[in-house]
Amino acid sequence: MNCHDEAGDDDYHAGHSHGHGHHDHSHDHSHDAAADTGFSDSLFSKVNIDLVRCLNESTPDAIKQVFKPYHRRLDTTQFVSSDPDDPELLVYVPFTAMIKL
Numbered sequence: 001m002n003c004h005d006e007a008g009d010d011d012y013h014a015g016h017s018h019g020h021g022h023h024d025h026s027h028d029h030s031h032d033a034a035a036d037t038g039f040s041d042s043l044f045s046k047v048n049i050d051l052v053r054c055l056n057e058s059t060p061d062a063i064k065q066v067f068k069p070y071h072r073r074l075d076t077t078q079f080v081s082s083d084p085d086d087p088e089l090l091v092y093v094p095f096t097a098m099i100k101l
Contacts, residue, residue: 042070048094055090056082063091 054063058081065078
């Protein structure tokens with residue numbers, strides 16, 4: 001068990017502290033997230049890729065290639081760059097369901 005698994009909504013809204021509130025803080029568990037939570041924590045399945053937009057990208061629709069499934073997360077061959085005249089990228093990412101960031 002780790003602290004991530006046992007924390008409730010009140011713990012996340014309690015500020016920056018790590019408070020457990022419901023028990024003393026013994027160290028019979030890890031404070032690290034479990035190593036295999038990456039796929040389950042991925043928002044990829046909730047992103048509406050067809051409606052993702054980016055202003056100032058140098059290659060049209062390149063932004064859609066940077067959203068990828070968990071198993072391709074380390075692939076850096078697809079990227080977005082801005083137009084030289086305007087270095088800022090403005091990205092619109094619509095979701096298909098309610099999410100909690």
